[in-house]
Amino acid sequence: MAQDFSRRGFMLKGILGGASVTLGLPILDAMLNENGTAFAATLGGAPLPVRFGTWFWGCGMIPARFEPKSDGANYDLPPQLAPIEPVRQHVSVLTGFDVMLDGKGNLPHISGNTAARTGAPADTWQAIEGPTFDMLIADQIGGGSYFRSLELSADGNPRTSHSFRNGSSMNATIPSAAELYQRIFGPDFRDPNAASFTPDPKFIVRRSVLSGVSEQRAALLARVGSADRARLDQYFTSVREMEGKLALQLQKPPPAEACVRPDAPAPLRASADLTDFETRKANHKLMAELLAMALACNQTRAFNMNFSTAASDLRTAGDTTGYHQTTHEELIDRSVGYQRVVDSFAVRNMEAWAEFVAAMAAIREGDGSLLDNMLIVAHSDVSYAKNHDVAGIPVMLAGRAGGKVKPGLHVRGAGEPITRVGLTAQQLMGVPVDSWGTDAMRTNRPINEIIA
Amino acid sequence: MKGTFTMKTGRGIAILLAAAATVPLVLAGADRPSIAAVPASHADEASTVRRITEPQYRRAITDIFGADIKVVGRFEPDLRVDGLLAVGTSAVSITSGGLEQYETIARNIAEQVVAPDHRASLIGCTPAAADPAGSACAGQVFDRLGLRMLRRPLAPAERAALVATTLESARxxxxxxxxxxAALTGLLTSPDFLFRIDRPGAPEQGRRMVDGWSKASRLSFFLWNAPPDEMLLAAAAKGELDRPEARARLVATMIASPRFADGVRAFFSDFLHLDDIDLLAKDARIYPAFSSAVAADAREQTLRTITDLLVDRQGDYRDLFTTRRIAMNRTLGPLYDVPVAERGWTFHQFPDGDPRAGLFTQISFLAQHSHPGRTSPTLRGKAIQEILLCETIPAPPANVNFAVVQDVDNPTLKTTRARLQAHLDDEECASCHKLTDPMGLALEKFDGAGQFRTTEHGEAIDTTGSFADTHFDGAAALGRLFQRNPQPIDCLVQSTWRYAMGRRLAAFDKPVVARLNADFAGTGYRMVDLIRAIALSPQFYEYEPASPPARMAGWPALATKGAM
Structure with a gap:
């Protein structure tokens, strides 16, 4: 196995040659992603970076208690949407966008979210074909920051994720505020507003070591069958991405006006019951605030936040019956016409969502807020959980995407496919795609109402 | 529920979602990735690349560098495919988030290894006066570590690259x-450490085989759940693993080693999904006796009970369903209502006639397949069907009216059985609930934390049912029926084979699995003999078996345990 040291050798000479580090070519090389486009084109330039993220909650809503009656701006807030009142001007509500099952079975709490994320309902996440649309966007915009994307779950479980490269490659989530802090603001963090910048030779060495790993790629891929080759290739792509990240650490980061390294959060009590709604909300809020600062510090431009699992794992401590069970077993109270307990759970989901949006809006950036330079897509796995209904799965958008999006509207999908949401988000974030989805869910129509 | 190769296919994707009375909350994990199938394209060829699991990684570090070296960090989650994490190892890769974690973990390990307090023992040399850069010392280090870490000797170019990396980084x-x-970090992040990548070797009797180093790995990971030790590597170097009689001697030595129990524990931990206990949460107000310490000890209890029966006493696998001898400690004693005088682990013998007997009455099983605040006969029954019988339970229909069956305060339907019975009046529900509920209901005298009870809402609990056309009453009686039934045996044999091979069953596996089944019966169902028989099978060492493993109709194609 012949080894070529030229690339690594050259890099190291940069630092070995003298006190000052001038790393021309290799760093430029690292700034290029797989497509050959420059990573850091917008960072440090005039326009502020536009970020993208998703927010997921399980068990949907009760349509009559959630869907606004009026369309467009200044839409009314039915009881389950009441919590978003303080952030309504930032949030668009999309109702009536459907998953077309197209003859496939409705796999409860699977069909809806696989369809919304991948453009086709699947029986399991392992059966999905392509990447989820958040990954397509992260591939497009994520290269210029240390983390291509941050996956988070507020439930403490790293397996609670709706972001997949393919069926056997899930992006595991960071499941706690303490761990999120360590990843973002731990030893690898460089304050973009620091007065001086000195490249740390440790980053050069780390990158060089990974280059050595990358050099094994061709020989190894030649030895294995096609499925194994795809798996190993994914591994080597991950290695290359890490090399790129380390190269970024050698450049002086552009200043970020709102970036302030926060204090480390206190670790969660060992006995904390994260399935309890209030405990979950508190944990989620802490993570949302850290995420907002990570975005303000240009540590990532893409994220996925999971507030609860599909079919919601949430409950109230002390109750034998959790939220999801309640959606199926609670009788409709005929005096009011809906499930009272389910309704109260659904309201609390929206309290958490409002807190998330508020955390992004709280950070000043340029003439506006961090949120103004973001697009967030929030959605659930079902609409009316009692029946596992996947027609009219609730979707909300937040942020102006740097001026590309008109926020604060209610848009009706009128039975159009929910893939229009994924397509719109991809196009807004610069993914070169003119249609998206599979079979009956394929669409080439973005949601023009929300595009500025 | 017939023979070895006539498993029910059902609808293939076996995620019982909101099925029954008690299932819904678990749906919590409905989209957990540890569920089911990989795309068909991944299933159509025999993989030669398996990612090492977190326990295997940790074991490798301890074996090579000693227990002083700590492995700190979060690993990319392993993936359960066809009910086994071992099968998932040939489906997963490493994501960019995962690689970042592996690199961080690796740097931390490497820094500890070269730290002043470890370097004398773990590095063992320093740059000499004649070689101030330390080229010779680095070469010695990687000659030794490379073999252990990559589980084969380094190629000269690899050795040279590691030495060069060391010297460049040192400067x-x-x-x-x-x-x-730095160079050690590279080794720990390299594909040949993080994955087990088969290499072809010389054929044996017309069969394409992996090479001696890969054989050493297959044996070691299967029997010990650890990378090959120096003895095995030395045997591989001498070509002993290419000779069946020498292989048999090595297998005997390995089974006699205390490390064999680790391998058996690893298999049962995977087979019984005991890793899931880490995420088990119970409502502290409803089950105040339950805690995360109880959960961890409940897993340890099951594993100790198993190794005592199957390894130390070389027992009959079937007795696992009836054994009254159980590992016990002071944490678990109160939940079993058993006084424990000793500190640490001991063995407790339940008397004849006690409701506790066998695996189904252990907390690791009972609590894991329940909801946070109540039992779930459906989840328990489903776990028995899928894990221990290798059956597949289809998903429930989407639009089910659960109102009656799940109203726990229903004044007329006080017990879970009564509420579930309502399900059986609905034909669509009944088809699956007939498979899951009767066995789950047999365990209803154990609550959601696994504690014994006799009543629910003041009503006596009925634990009668039938299995394989035989009437029974209670968990212990169900265990006795399992002990006499062939299907749990078939399921164990094919699961052990899939675990050993790290892949799905394929058509060409049929003869070897049939033979293993027959041999297992012939040796009195001793687990040790089953494992030995696999380790001695030439098929165990085959490189990319001749015909691709097309999915066979009638085989359990996809998931076993669902996300609940």
Whole structure:
């Protein structure tokens, strides 16, 4: 196995040659992603970076208690949407966008979210074909920051994720505020507003070591069958991405006006019951605030936040019956016409969502807020959980995407496919795609109402 | 529920979602990735690349560097495919988030290895006066570590690359040991460490075989759940693993080793999904006796009970369903209502006639397949069907009216059985609930934390049912029926084979699995003999078996345990 040291050798000479580090070519090389486009084109330039993220909650809503009656701006807030009142001007509500099952079975709490994320309902996440649309966007915009994307779950479980490269490659989530802090603001963090910048030779060495790993790629891929080759290739792509990240650490980061390294959060009590709604909300809020600062510090431009699992794992401590069970077993109270307990759970989901949006809006950036330079897509796995209904799965958008999006509207999908949401988000974030989805869910129509 | 190769296919994707009375909350994990199938394209060829699991990684570090070296960090989650994490190892890769974690973990390990307090024992040399850069020392280090870490000798170019990385990094960082740590990090992040990548070797009797080094790995990971030790590597170097009679001697030595129990524990931990206990949460107000310490000890209890029966006493696998001898400690004693005088682990013998007997009455099983605040006969029954019988339970229909069956305060339907019975009046529900509920209901005298009870809402609990056309009453009686039934045996044999091979069953596996089944019966169902028989099978060492493993109709194609 012949080894070529030229690339690594050259890099190291940069630092070995003298006190000052001038790393021309290799760093430029690292700034290029797989497509050959420059990573850091917008960072440090005039326009502020536009970020993208998703927010997921399980068990949907009760349509009559959630869907606004009026369309467009200044839409009314039915009881389950009441919590978003303080952030309504930032949030668009999309109702009536459907998953077309197209003859496939409705796999409860699977069909809806696989369809919304991948453009086709699947029986399991392992059966999905392509990447989820958040990954397509992260591939497009994520290269210029240390983390291509941050996956988070507020439930403490790293397996609670709706972001997949393919069926056997899930992006595991960071499941706690303490761990999120360590990843973002731990030893690898460089304050973009620091007065001086000195490249740390440790980053050069780390990158060089990974280059050595990358050099094994061709020989190894030649030895294995096609499925194994795809798996190993994914591994080597991950290695290359890490090399790129380390190269970024050698450049002086552009200043970020709102970036302030926060204090480390206190670790969660060992006995904390994260399935309890209030405990979950508190944990989620802490993570949302850290995420907002990570975005303000240009540590990532893409994220996925999971507030609860599909079919919601949430409950109230002390109750034998959790939220999801309640959606199926609670009788409709005929005096009011809906499930009272389910309704109260659904309201609390929206309290958490409002807190998330508020955390992004709280950070000043340029003439506006961090949120103004973001697009967030929030959605659930079902609409009316009692029946596992996947027609009219609730979707909300937040942020102006740097001026590309008109926020604060209610848009009706009128039975159009929910893939229009994924397509719109991809196009807004610069993914070169003119249609998206599979079979009956394929669409080439973005949601023009929300595009500025 | 017939023979070995006539498993029910059902609808293939076996995620019982909101099925029954008690299932819904678990749906919590409905989209957990540890569920089911990989795309068909991944199933159509025999993989030669398996990612090492977190326990295997940790074991490798301990074996090579000693228990002082701590492995700190979060690993990319393993993936359960066809009910086994071992099968998932040939489906997963490493994501960019995962690689970042592996690199961080690796740097931390490498820094500890070269730290002043470890370097004398773990590095063992320093740059000599004649070789101030330390080239010779680095070469010695990687000759030794490379073999252990990559489980084969380094190629000359690989050795040269590691030495060069060491020297270049040492110059950049101004410290020889920092340079060594950098190269070591590279080794720990390399594909040949993080994955087990088969290499072809010389054929045996017309069969394409993996090479001796890969054989050593297959044996070691299967029997010990650890990378090959120096004895095995030495045997591989001498070509002993290519000779069946020498292989048999090595297998005997390995089974006699205390490390064999680790391998058996690893299999049962995977087979019984005991890793899931880490995420088990119970409502502290409803089950105040339950805690995360109880959960961890409940898993340890089951594993100790199993190794006592199957390894130390070389027992009959079937007795696992009836054994009254159970590992016990002071944490678990109160939940079993058993006084424990000793500190640490001991063995407790339940008397004849006690409701506790066998695996189904252990907390690891009972609590894991329940909801946070109540039992779930459906989840328990489903776990028995899918894990221990290798059956597949289809998903429930989407639009089910659960109102009656799940109203726990229903004044007329006080027990879970009564509420579930309502399900059986609905034909669509009944088809699956007939498979899951009767066995789950047999365990209803154990609550959601696994504690014994006799009543629910003041009503006596009925634990009668029938299995394989035989009437029974209670968990212990169900265990006795399992002990006499062939299906749990068939399921164990094919699961052990899939675990050993790290892939799905394929058509060409049929003869070897049939033979293993027959041999297992012939040796009195001793687990040790089953494992030995697999380790001695030439098929165990085959490289990319001749015909591709097309999915066979009638086989359990996809998931076993669902996300609940």
């Amino acid at each position: 950049a960082l101004g410290d020889f040991h920092a340079g060594l740590a």
